[in-house]
Amino acid sequence: MSTVIPSSPEPKASLKARILGTPSAGPFLVLLAFGLIFALTNPRFLATHNLSIILQQTVIIGVLAIGQTLVILTAGIDLAVGAICVLGTIIAGKMVNLGYDPVLSMGFAILVCTAAGLSAGGLISALRLPPFIVTLGILGILTAALRLISAGGAFAVRDPFLAWTGNTLKLGGFVLTYGVLIMVALYAIVWYLLNETKWGRHVYAIGNSPEAARLVGIPVRRHLLSVYLAAGLIYGIGAWLALGRIPNADPNAMQTANLDSITAVVIGGTSLFGGRGGLIGTLIGALIVGVLRNGLTLAGIDPLWQDLVTGILVIIAVALDQMSRRRN
Template identity: 55%
Template structure:
């Protein structure tokens, strides 16, 4: 009898087995192709300052997309994210400027409001069993109305320095990097670890794959869903702070396209709209793809309407690929 362990007799893993998941590899290759194309069209594209600008332009949508990813992983969707973000920004700026609250407390109040909207969405989805699409379509309009009424449709200016600090930059290898970008990347890293390495994170995938089967294993699916919507609300509040920091004002008209931009980033990043499949890293890549497309087309002098057209086509292609891959896996 040989003393060699049985595990040692297993054949080595093939090179294909060592490749990243296709859900991440596909978006990453798309990003590389886009960068290669725009590099041939503009000398300014492949510069550190330009890439820093792209990340600054996507940091708000990128953080919103974290919350959107968590919801889509559970087979839901949140149309209200952009307007909830705008409401959070108005609340924190008005409390600081007009009510005189200390900036940290005002920021927490703004994040608290967005978390409450997440809680309301979660309760309507879990307790009354309303479809997430309908629920968040309703709360989108509610958040928009409250934002306009509370702000009197007026921009809030003269913000305390603490609210705009994340919009500042520091030098890294000769390139200006925004503090908000660092915060966004740190949050992606934290959520990646949570989804990958914790039981609570794996429960999110389980609920998206099969809520009933997950419930039968003893996991409280309603609690998982409720937690996901509240967490998403918190991310929208952080995105509100980043938006305020980047623009330097509390804008009641912010957030009107961020919901679609966030969904676009999630879909382009390979997360399935049917739930249970996707990687948070893919969402970051998807957000950067959108930023690179808009930046590159702008450098080429392409009208903005074509940027919207190309983004729409990419979303349809990404969803079609997801649908075909699901059918092929059956």
């Protein structure tokens, strides 16, 4: 009936098997391949100046994708990512322009973003509404509200603290922004939470099987609430990073942030069905998108091709995920 697996009690996996078994190996190879192609076709691609630009361009989507990863790991999806982030920039910008203390303004803006994440989580966990619908609703509400608040138009935000994340520093000849450092720190912290703590374990468990999670005593609804809260907090920090890149609060900005963040997560190998994948993959996924944009721009290729290639990558990533699930 079942085949016997001939094995010693505890076989050591070979290096090759271990690499192939790592979920982020595939995305990493894709990143490497694109990097190689661009490096070979254009000497400017590998210049430290250019690599630094790629990182800076990846910062916002890279950070938003952290929150998106958490949500997708629980088998949810967040369509309000961009709207919540823009909400943060508008609140912080408005307050500073009204003369409030910039630290207080940014802190308050991050708090409001966290509250927005929390209310999404509350609707999803308490009323058991599908995440897709709840976040789509929040997207609509916020988009309209933001245009009302800012009377439709974008406005400049001139404040050294709000723009601080865009300041550069030199690290061994490599020019980085504080925003890049914040992104790396956020990845490290959330990676730790996901992989080394009970909280992260339970995120995976809920994404795998909410029923099993409930049966083993995990407070599923409370845990979901904490995931959306953490995501909202991360989007709020993303708002600060966005102001550092472009000192502008624009209610019409970041309209592609939802799809871009989902793209990074999916290309990074995290399953849309929840419970599989991880943050390293997402970072690589965000970098793939960044490298692709940069490389194609350097080569003088029409930007439409970027979206086309990204689209193909998303479909391939989802197809691979489906296939591996079916095999199991």
